Amino acid sequence: MKVLAQRLTPFPQAIVWSLLITNGFLIALMLALSKTATTQGMPATTYAFWQTLIAGSILLLRSAPIRQMLNRRLLTYFLISGLSGIAIPNVTGFFLVSKLGTGFTGIMYALPPIFTFLMATSMGLEQRSWRKLTGLLIAVMACAWIILQRHSELSDSSPIWFLSGLLIPAALSVGNIYRSVAWPGHTSPMTLAAGTLLACAVSLALFASLTSTPLVSVDFGPGLVKVVVLQGVLTALAYLCSFEIQKRATPVFFSQLGAVAAVFGLLIGVVWFREQYSLTIWLGVIAVITGLRLSNRASSEKQSTNQTPTGVQSQRRT
Known part of the structure; x- marks a missing residue:
């Protein structure tokens, strides 16, 4: 299997980093909005269904004809x-955000890089690099430290909620690898994002039916409807960014999206919900950023000494 590698010249690198930062902020903002909705009585599955249905429908308007998507x-x-990339992590996240706060839930989105890296190297999709592995380990250990500190601050919370949070990074890591390996050639990121979101909406509708979760209720007032519509628009933007990143970069680079979202999640938790975090948690955030910086510096140096032909990106998608 061919190694999924690409040489990012300064301008393309600025593009993917801009997409990564924008996407991370959107994910953190969506978690904050989900807390607003779920604390007002909307089930997490219901919220995730309307989120993906609205977002998928918006992107479908600008994607390939439906008949071309039905193969x-x-x-x-x-x-x-x-x-793997939306339904499982988002439903879990939307449920946990009302129990554990946006900060902790955002941290769960920061854990996939190390697992994605190990999976990618074992499958030959990423070149082995001890420096990159060290940087990712620092970031993940810092995330674990933050979780332990947050757990001590949330002593009334059930350990089951913390353990269930691991479903988020596990599912995201599988999704990161699968999307890169199985990426359909000659298909635009917008089409892939639209189809993925709508498939997720169908899956969530079936799950809601099996669990007797209402998708529509008179208890969902105008305020909740506005939040859901806003969430749908933000989700459309977020997943369009996601597929653009995955088209341009490796799965390990993409997996760092969660760490960016985690940092923004803590900041939004402080500004929006007045959540308070100890100094040790903020030191953990600095360690996360340092680890990811080290990891990406290793990638840049590797790319500068092992330049890849321009056609690699297209070969990777065939």
């Missing part, structure tokens, strides 16, 4: 990508 390969891609 077995794309439908399989949409289903697996939707479950």
Whole structure:
């Protein structure tokens, strides 16, 4: 299997980093909005369903004709990508955000890089680099430290909620690898994002039916409807950015999205919800950023000494 590598010249590198930062902020903002909705009585599954349905419908207006999306390969891609990258982590996150706060939930989105890196190197999708591994380990250990500190501050919370939070990084890591390996050639990121979101919405509708979760209720007032619509628009932007990043970069680079979202999640938790964090948690945040910086510096140096032909990106998608 070919190594998924690409040489980022300064301008493309600025583009992917801009997309990563924007996407991380959008994810953190969506978690904050979900806390607003779920604390007002909307089930997490219901919220995730409308979020993905609205976002997928918006992107569908600008994507490929529906008949071109209805082939077995794309439908399989949409289903697996939707479950691993959206449905499982988002429903879990939306449920936990009302129990553990935006900060802790955001940290769960920071854990996939190390697992994605190990999976990618074992499959030959990423070149081995001890420096990159060290940087990712520092970031993940810092996240674990933050979790332990946050757990001590949330002594009334059930340990089961903290353990269930691990579903988020586990599912995201699988999704990161799958989307890169199975990326359909000659298909635009907007089409892939639309199909993935709509497949996720269908899966969530089936899950809601099996669990007797109402998708529509008279208890959902105008305020909640506005939040859901805003969430749908932000989700459309976020997942369009996500697929653009995954088209331009490796799965390990993309997996760092969670760390960016985690930092923004803590900041939004402080500004929006007046959550308070100890000095040790902020030191952990600095360690996360340092670890990711070290990891990406290793990638840049590796790319500068092992330049890849321009056609690699297209070869990777075939």
